[in-house]
Amino acid sequence: MDNKFFKYLPPWLRDPDPDQWLLTDNYLVLDFEGTNLEKGSALVDDNRILLACWRYKGVSKAVWGDVHDMGDLLADIEEADLVVAHNAKFELQWLKRAGARLQDMLTYDTMLGEYVLYGNQKVPLNLGAIASRYGLGGKEAFVDKMMRAGVCPSMLPRSLLLDRCRKDVLQTEEIFLQQRQVLKDTDRLKTVFTRNILTAPLADIEFNGMCLSADRVREEYNDAVKRTTEIGRKLDEMAGGINLNSPVQLGEFVYGTLEFEELKSKRGEPLRTPSGGRKTDSDTLSALKAKTKQQKEFVSLWSEYNKLTSALSKNLEFFKGVVEESEGGIFHGQFNQAVTATHRLSASGRPIKFEMFKKKKSVQFQNMPRAYKRLFKSRNDGWLVGEADGGQLEFRVAGFLGADKAAVDAIADKFDVHTFTSETLTANGEPTGRQDAKAHTFKPLYGGQSGTKAQQAYYQAFKARYPGITSWQENNKREVLRTKQLRIPSGLIFYWPDTKLRDDYITNSTSICNYPVQSFATADIIPIAIASLWHIMKRADMQSFIVNTVHDSTIMELHPDEVEPIGEISGFSFTDYVYFYLEEVYDVKFFVNLAAGYKVGEHWSEGEEIVFEKYPKHKLEDLIHEESTSKVEVPQGHRGTVRRRTMVQRN
DNA sequence: GGAGACTGCGCC
DNA sequence: AAATGGCGCAGTCTCC
Numbered sequence: 001m002d003n004k005f006f007k008y009l010p011p012w013l014r015d016p017d018p019d020q021w022l023l024t025d026n027y028l029v030l031d032f033e034g035t036n037l038e039k040g041s042a043l044v045d046d047n048r049i050l051l052a053c054w055r056y057k058g059v060s061k062a063v064w065g066d067v068h069d070m071g072d073l074l075a076d077i078e079e080a081d082l083v084v085a086h087n088a089k090f091e092l093q094w095l096k097r098a099g100a101r102l103q104d105m106l107t108y109d110t111m112l113g114e115y116v117l118y119g120n121q122k123v124p125l126n127l128g129a130i131a132s133r134y135g136l137g138g139k140e141a142f143v144d145k146m147m148r149a150g151v152c153p154s155m156l157p158r159s160l161l162l163d164r165c166r167k168d169v170l171q172t173e174e175i176f177l178q179q180r181q182v183l184k185d186t187d188r189l190k191t192v193f194t195r196n197i198l199t200a201p202l203a204d205i206e207f208n209g210m211c212l213s214a215d216r217v218r219e220e221y222n223d224a225v226k227r228t229t230e231i232g233r234k235l236d237e238m239a240g241g242i243n244l245n246s247p248v249q250l251g252e253f254v255y256g257t258l259e260f261e262e263l264k265s266k267r268g269e270p271l272r273t274p275s276g277g278r279k280t281d282s283d284t285l286s287a288l289k290a291k292t293k294q295q296k297e298f299v300s301l302w303s304e305y306n307k308l309t310s311a312l313s314k315n316l317e318f319f320k321g322v323v324e325e326s327e328g329g330i331f332h333g334q335f336n337q338a339v340t341a342t343h344r345l346s347a348s349g350r351p352i353k354f355e356m357f358k359k360k361k362s363v364q365f366q367n368m369p370r371a372y373k374r375l376f377k378s379r380n381d382g383w384l385v386g387e388a389d390g391g392q393l394e395f396r397v398a399g400f401l402g403a404d405k406a407a408v409d410a411i412a413d414k415f416d417v418h419t420f421t422s423e424t425l426t427a428n429g430e431p432t433g434r435q436d437a438k439a440h441t442f443k444p445l446y447g448g449q450s451g452t453k454a455q456q457a458y459y460q461a462f463k464a465r466y467p468g469i470t471s472w473q474e475n476n477k478r479e480v481l482r483t484k485q486l487r488i489p490s491g492l493i494f495y496w497p498d499t500k501l502r503d504d505y506i507t508n509s510t511s512i513c514n515y516p517v518q519s520f521a522t523a524d525i526i527p528i529a530i531a532s533l534w535h536i537m538k539r540a541d542m543q544s545f546i547v548n549t550v551h552d553s554t555i556m557e558l559h560p561d562e563v564e565p566i567g568e569i570s571g572f573s574f575t576d577y578v579y580f581y582l583e584e585v586y587d588v589k590f591f592v593n594l595a596a597g598y599k600v601g602e603h604w605s606e607g608e609e610i611v612f613e614k615y616p617k618h619k620l621e622d623l624i625h626e627e628s629t630s631k632v633e634v635p636q637g638h639r640g641t642v643r644r645r646t647m648v649q650r651n
Numbered sequence: 652g653g654a655g656a657c658t659g660c661g662c663c
Numbered sequence: 664a665a666a667t668g669g670c671g672c673a674g675t676c677t678c679c
Contacts, residue, residue: 246676247675265665274658275658281660282660342668348672361672363672364661365662367670370661443667448667449666450667513668515668515669522663
């Protein structure tokens, strides 16, 4: 590939051939046992390794000791082409502490293998449960019981721990061998390959954590506390004594004392919570018709109070604790690779007990309020914070998956989709500005169809405007109705075994519309981009580093001299490299523009955004034209073998 | 006193 | 009868 950054990629990303890398015999299977704070995470300084067991070239080895005793292991790993482990991110983090270079390691994770095999179906993914499913026996009962009860492995008899660790390695190897055969047979080695190339980047990123600006946090926190006290006092005068955090008490006050009318559905029935309670969320309360002066005053006070208290309890108190009590104002999060139905990442916080607050608190990295992004800075003086993201990614992916000429052209011509929404809503009797229209623009992508008259008119207009996307969605629903499953171009298969036709409506329609788009965009394309970006930064020995990723974006702390090159590398990774990888690994000729946004400032989310817009070498028209003669595949939901579809009919 | 259901809310 | 997806965390409340 003709690009100056390409040479910095590791071999498996320069030549991304899943068969070559995952079907190798030169693999090493690894398991660590260690002390058990926070499940034994290497991110906890006070944890240590007790024992490493591994198998390499048919030989089982074991070493007692901590990270400084792992020389033999590191030597074997250096020689191996693939490191196999269950929940490999955990092992990689220990290897990093032992001094290994994660950028030189490709992993195969048996947890991810099982995750891919089950698609969106939730099954237990711990090693014992998987081993049982493969007929390998579960965990040894006694040791497992002790460990589940919280007994630290350092207190267990050595012989028992050794047995356990050895057994885990043997089971992991056997599961690996069986899984990769099934994955190969069902053409999903490529899917699991993409999941695995992100493991080393994530293992590394989790060590970094994010850094708060003490000044900004203190200011924000003090303001919020002050304002909450003021409003709280006024609300107390009105509502005297009730707990506003209790939906039941708040409901009684709003609908009983204040005599608000409950919102009603079109059929005239009150809109309630799933179990029949009166709704008290902020959208509902602000939609209530306030007539009396008291009603109006309450709604406006409550709305601000609710925002503030939830910001305080979910974020600001935690941030305040971090800047006052944690080294360097830094806190860490955790990425979960095998949780979501669509295979994108989820994130959890790492609970911290601050002296200034009674309860342990934690904040996850994926739902930081936008208004508080400005509280984050770099830990190094003079450095900056940068964010790279995949511009308009899900719409572009939908345009691709639906092979939609109108969508492809709209994207290439930089057509303003939200203005179209705003105009359509306005023309149908609901004057709506561009900003407010945004909320509706892509709702049809997720299967949305209900709403006000004007909204429904817009959804119809969307369907008419993008007939490729629309018919693709319809075909998918029909296919799931027939076969109960759907395969997307990554190879991932989604299963909806309970799908039925009910009064002309195919159940699960909304998921069937949404999963392929969400998955291909944020479980394939973004991981590919981040793997590229992370490797190039590492292997080009840059000082800047990645600190977070949120579905379609990644956040970095940037050395001032590296701001420009990392912009270019981001542009390459989110576009050119994605085109390359999709074609090499998935045989996908991606014919829609991809774009990378890049924003740099002293704090997160500050600064002007630069956009790298890249035109792909493949054109939809050419693919349609070639259709009859070549082996071109247009993306679609299909199972097993490739089924061609005549594109020309659709437009 | 802890677990889990329920409700609500933040992000993409 | 209704129908926009995916998450994790905090607070309340019930139940054991």
